[in-house]
Amino acid sequence: MDIVIELRQLTKRYGGTTAVDDLTCTIEPGHVTGFLGPNGAGKSTTLRLILGLHEPSGGTVTVDGVRFRDHARGLRHVGALLDANDVHAGRSATAHLTALAVSNRIPRRRVAEVLAEVGLSAAARRRVGGYSLGMKQRLGIAAALLGDPPVLLFDEPFNGLDPEGVRWVRELFGRLAAQGRTVFVSSHLMSEMEHTADRLVVIGRGRLIAEERLADFAARSANPRVTVRTSAPTALAAALVGAGGAVDTDSTGTLTVTGLAAERIGELAAVRGIAVHELYTRTSSLEEAFMRLTADSVEYQAGEER
Numbered sequence: 683m684d685i686v687i688e689l690r691q692l693t694k695r696y697g698g699t700t701a702v703d704d705l706t707c708t709i710e711p712g713h714v715t716g717f718l719g720p721n722g723a724g725k726s727t728t729l730r731l732i733l734g735l736h737e738p739s740g741g742t743v744t745v746d747g748v749r750f751r752d753h754a755r756g757l758r759h760v761g762a763l764l765d766a767n768d769v770h771a772g773r774s775a776t777a778h779l780t781a782l783a784v785s786n787r788i789p790r791r792r793v794a795e796v797l798a799e800v801g802l803s804a805a806a807r808r809r810v811g812g813y814s815l816g817m818k819q820r821l822g823i824a825a826a827l828l829g830d831p832p833v834l835l836f837d838e839p840f841n842g843l844d845p846e847g848v849r850w851v852r853e854l855f856g857r858l859a860a861q862g863r864t865v866f867v868s869s870h871l872m873s874e875m876e877h878t879a880d881r882l883v884v885i886g887r888g889r890l891i892a893e894e895r896l897a898d899f900a901a902r903s904a905n906p907r908v909t910v911r912t913s914a915p916t917a918l919a920a921a922l923v924g925a926g927g928a929v930d931t932d933s934t935g936t937l938t939v940t941g942l943a944a945e946r947i948g949e950l951a952a953v954r955g956i957a958v959h960e961l962y963t964r965t966s967s968l969e970e971a972f973m974r975l976t977a978d979s980v981e982y983q984a985g986e987e988r
């Protein structure tokens with residue numbers, strides 16, 4: 683185990699489109715790393731480059747220091763779920779996984795093991811064409827786990843899962859990372875990653891926007907704002923600005939303050955004998971912070987003329 687994925691100045695162009703643009707980042711073992719970006723940011727292309735399914739236009743990507751295609755161990759080295767619908771509809775789950783096991787020289791007993799792990803044992807002999815999207819996601823995850831690989835890549839694995847399925851996937855990813863595996867999971871929703879990943883790689887228009895621990899991202903982007911209602915907004919606003927705060931006053935006289943904590947605001951009001959009727963702190967949700975971070979790189983925005 684202990685396998686690192688390294689992207690160095692990785693670039694992929696399709697004609698005039700640069701899908702991945704000079705991307706440098708490292709995905710560490712023992713963690714679930716969330717790979718976030720708006721639609722069209724280049725996540726799927728990056729995962730395909732890691733797997734050697736596409737050739738980079740520039741830069742390098744290595745798994746354990748070696749390009750994926752130079753690894754002889756295939757599915758036993760890196761397991762991936764790229765597209766849950768990419769399964770022969772007429773086959774059963776068992777037949778699909780058995781074919782994969784045979785072509786990758788994986789013991790056949792793994793088929794029943796992974797089907798049990800993803801909760802599909804009872805449906806294993808049914809045609810995959812009759813599966814719901816959530817069941818297909820589970821089958822795709824089973825295929826990724828088949829070779830017991832130290833590296834796992836998942837492209838939008840939460841699509842189509844019900845809340846129970848989402849919780850199950852979160853726990854599974856956490857377990858896989860705790861075993862020392864390198865788990866890299868793409869999503870365009872921070873809400874999906876918030877309780878799933880402990881590290882983040884954020885991209886927009888193919889470029890790296892952030893690479894950090896989720897906890898650091900949360901702390902950095904909490905952006906606390908204090909709302910204050912008072913009978914003397916003008917006097918209090920002047921005092922708060924004097925103490926280094928930034929103050930916004932709306933038409934009702936309610937103040938929104940940044941740069942000062944609620945305790946300090948309360949004390950400043952008290953020493954001036956100003957009555958405070960309401961005082962509360964609001965922090966940005968991670969989803970809001972993510973949307974602010976990627977706002978400039980969203981390909982299509984509602985109401986926007988292009």
Ligand SMILES: Nc1ncnc2c1ncn2[C@@H]1O[C@H](COP(=O)(O)OP(=O)(O)OP(=O)(O)O)[C@@H](O)[C@H]1O
Pocket residue numbers: 696699700701719720721722723724725726727728870
């Ligand atoms: N085979 C291809 N030929 C031409 N352009 C492509 C190809 N694959 C991807 N692109 C373009 O590259 C950009 C990145 O696409 P990609 O699918 O990697 O993004 P993504 O972040 O996975 O988005 P989504 O969440 O919508 O799947 C997009 O502008 C897309 O249109």
